[in-house]
Amino acid sequence: MSHWASILSTAAKVNLLILVVSAVFSWSSLSDRVPEFALTKLEESDIKDDSRKEPITEDDADPEDLEVFYPTHQWQTIRPGQAVPAGSHVRLNLQTGDREAKLPDSENGKSDTREERRKRLGKVDVDSNAFTSQELKKVLAKMKESEKAERKAHEEEVRKKFRPIEQLKEEFEKLNVKMETDYEIMVKLIGKFNSSASTLDEKVAALYDLEYYVHQVDNAKDFLSMGGLQLMINGLNSTEAVLKEHAAFVLGAALSSNPKVQIEAIEGGALQKLLVILATEQPLAVKKKALFALSSMLRHFPYAQQQFLKLGGLQVLRSLFRQKGVETLHVRVVTLLYDLIVEKMLLEDSQHGDQMEEKIQQYRQVKLVPAVVEQDWCVVVSNLLAMPEHDTREKVLKTVGVLMAFCKERYRGDQALSTTLSLLRSEYEELAAEEQREGDKDGYFKELLGSVNTIIQELR
CATH class of the missing domain: 1.20.5 (Single alpha-helices involved in coiled-coils or other helix-helix interfaces)
Known part of the structure; x- marks a missing residue:
């Protein structure tokens, strides 16, 4: 025994x-083992499943399975590259800076069943009761398939809302073919204006559109190169008043601040034709546009100003003050004279280099002020102070102030001017005082009052 x-x-x-x-x-x-498995906590019940089969060993596991994070009810560190099952609680450890995860706590304080965990992991049906690496791999595969399906559905929805880039490119190419440059548009408008098949309204519409385009300096130069400028000059001879009006309008727009066009226009005879329109019987609208074109030609162009005086242009403008029905042009004429006189004065008083010497010599040949005094423009201008519009008075006061150096003796002997200035001072004193009561210390009427007082002071 x-x-x-x-x-x-x-x-x-x-x-x-x-x-x-x-x-x-x-x-x-x-x-x-790799760190992922070192952090894995397996419950005793997870060692074998309900069928009492041994779990897959490390040697039998796929290398991809080693990157799966196995959550427990304790916080564990998530290493880079690990896949965390859906439904896990994830937090950032502020002390270590690591991301941690665990299984969520159940509401009744008890651990979740494997079936509940299985539902959180994507509702994947498995035979065993344990979450093996193979189960998690299936879950991740299921998640990837779901994401792929959602992405595909989203792409299909986007395709329905937006057209393919190839189709958009084709449409843009078609649009580019149909787009026209300003040059091409002006060519068509000139052709329409110059065509004998066009009606009067079509020609007027073409001129109206041309005026818009030739405002730009480059377009005006192109307009010149395609023969449009000469067409407008010839249009000033039209028997149709409306064509004269709009031809002068286009001409004035092309001439504005464009020396090249100004030179071509005066060489093409535009100055003479404009003066003829202003000197003869014409509708007010035609004369208004002709004066606009004349002003555009003369400003900052001393050669044109010199030719203007030689052709008797100042007398033509003086005659407008004797014509009836053109009173609205009087202020425009005075404003033009003021601009031309001040333009020359500013250039002579400014410091300049050698490149401006030629232009200064041209201005010195323009005897505008002597012609203004000789033709008694001093009185013509001062008489406009009797007009009721404040804007008109403002422009006339500025012109009288500029002419004061040349017309002082003439103004001192003008009793009508003295009376007008006294009335203006009284009127603007009241208006300026009212402005101050309203809190406007430097108002419009105070400025006008200052101009009146300056002229009165100089005439004493």
Whole structure:
């Protein structure tokens, strides 16, 4: 009996030794695993599933499975590249800066069942009760398939809302073919105006559109190169008043601040034709546009100003003050004279280099002020102070102030001017005082009052 007891004792010791060695080997093997498995906590129930089959060992697992994070009810660090199952709680550890995750707590304080965890992981049906690496792999695959399906559905929805880029390119190419440059548009408008098949309304419409385009300096130069400028000059001879009016309008727009066009226009005879329109019986609208074109030609162009005086242009403008029905042009004429006189004065008083010497010499040949004094423009201008519009008075006061150096003796002997200035001072004193009462210390009427007082002071 003691012999059998000894054998049993020896066998038990051997079994115990085998268990210890197995445990040590198992622990060593787990320690040598990648960090993801070192952080994995397996419950005893997870060692075997309901079918009592052994779980897949590390040697049998796919390398991709090692990147799966296995959450427990304790916070664990998530290593870079690990996939966290859906439904897990994730937080940032502010002390270590690591991201951590765990299984969510159940509402009743008890651990979630495997079935509940299985639902959170994407409702994937598995045979075992444990979350093995293969199960998580299936879940991730399911999630990828779901995301792929959603992305595909989104792409289909976008395709329905937006047209393909190839179709858009084709449409843009078609649009570019139909787009016309300003040059092409002006060519068509000139052709319409010059065509004998066009009606009067069509020609007027073409001129109206041309005026818009030739305002730009480059367009005006193109307009000149395509022969449009000469057509407008010839249009000033038209028997149709409305064509004269709009031809002068286009001409004035092209001439504004464009020296090249100004030179071509005066060489093409535009100055003479404009003066003829202003000197003869014409509708007011025609004369108004002709005066606009004349002003555009003369400003900042001393050669044109010199030719203007030689052709008797100042007398033509003077005659407008004797014509009936053109009173609205009087202020425009006075404003033009003021601009031309001040333009020359500013150039002579300013510092300039050698490049401006030629232009200054041209201005010195323009004897505008002597002609103004000789033709008694001093009185013509001052008489306009009797007009009731404040805007008109403002422009006339500025012109009288400029002419004061040349017309002082003439103004001192003008009793009508003295009376007008006294009336204006009284009127603007009251208006300026009213402005101050309203809180406007530097108002419009105070400025006009200052101009009146300056002229009165200089005439004493």
